[in-house]
Amino acid sequence: xxxxxxxxxxxxxxxxxxxxxxxxxxxxxxxxxxxxxxxxxxxxxxxxxxxxxxxxxxxxxxxxxxxxxxxxxxxxxxxxxxxxxxxxxxxxxxxxxxxxxxxxxxxxxxxxxxxx
Amino acid sequence: xxxxxxxxxxxxxxxxxxxxxxxxxxxxxxxxxxxxxxxxxxxxxxxxxxxxxxxxxxxxxxxxxxxxxxxxxxxxxxxxxxxxxxxxxxxxxxxxxxxxxxxxxxxxxxx
Numbered sequence: 595x596x597x598x599x600x601x602x603x604x605x606x607x608x609x610x611x612x613x614x615x616x617x618x619x620x621x622x623x624x625x626x627x628x629x630x631x632x633x634x635x636x637x638x639x640x641x642x643x644x645x646x647x648x649x650x651x652x653x654x655x656x657x658x659x660x661x662x663x664x665x666x667x668x669x670x671x672x673x674x675x676x677x678x679x680x681x682x683x684x685x686x687x688x689x690x691x692x693x694x695x696x697x698x699x700x701x702x703x704x705x706x707x708x709x710x
Numbered sequence: 711x712x713x714x715x716x717x718x719x720x721x722x723x724x725x726x727x728x729x730x731x732x733x734x735x736x737x738x739x740x741x742x743x744x745x746x747x748x749x750x751x752x753x754x755x756x757x758x759x760x761x762x763x764x765x766x767x768x769x770x771x772x773x774x775x776x777x778x779x780x781x782x783x784x785x786x787x788x789x790x791x792x793x794x795x796x797x798x799x800x801x802x803x804x805x806x807x808x809x810x811x812x813x814x815x816x817x818x819x820x821x
Contacts, residue, residue, distance in 0.1 A: 628808065689754075698744055701755065701756075706751075
């Protein structure tokens, strides 16, 4: 149980385009979802926390207008990287927390984003 | 603020060797502690957890005990396998707050 599906797993696109990444909880309801960014051989950096039906809470230094997060339902959150540039290339990982328990977080398999 | 410190990697061992990855934490209150594992190109999988002092989390032969007196949560396995090669993250959370991760320890097991 507690499966989180992230899509796409890998995307390559041209500079200036926008990219949407989906994060779905397949067998549970997730009131809270998290978006992380991971640089090669480094730990995860929390970008934002999203709660179903409300605006996301962004960590310090993360551009809200650059990384748009929507959590419209209890099973889906999306991260849109707007006007992506090569420096946005990274591994993005989402996680979700079940409504009926405080922890732990269940992670998706990540999305590797490459901006040319 | 809260923080987690892991032993620096990479760690390289031979198959069937004993594994210890050290993890210490700094936190106000009484955090819950976790070990996550990340295989190449994948997200994180919860390996084990402990929610209060003296709890022992265990899974797939791995164990870690929540030691409040030493603020530690060291990961151990008696006999590692090649398939255990991955990056291991120690983490904590306080209630409904966000996870705080250590820097990760890359483990390579040679046959």
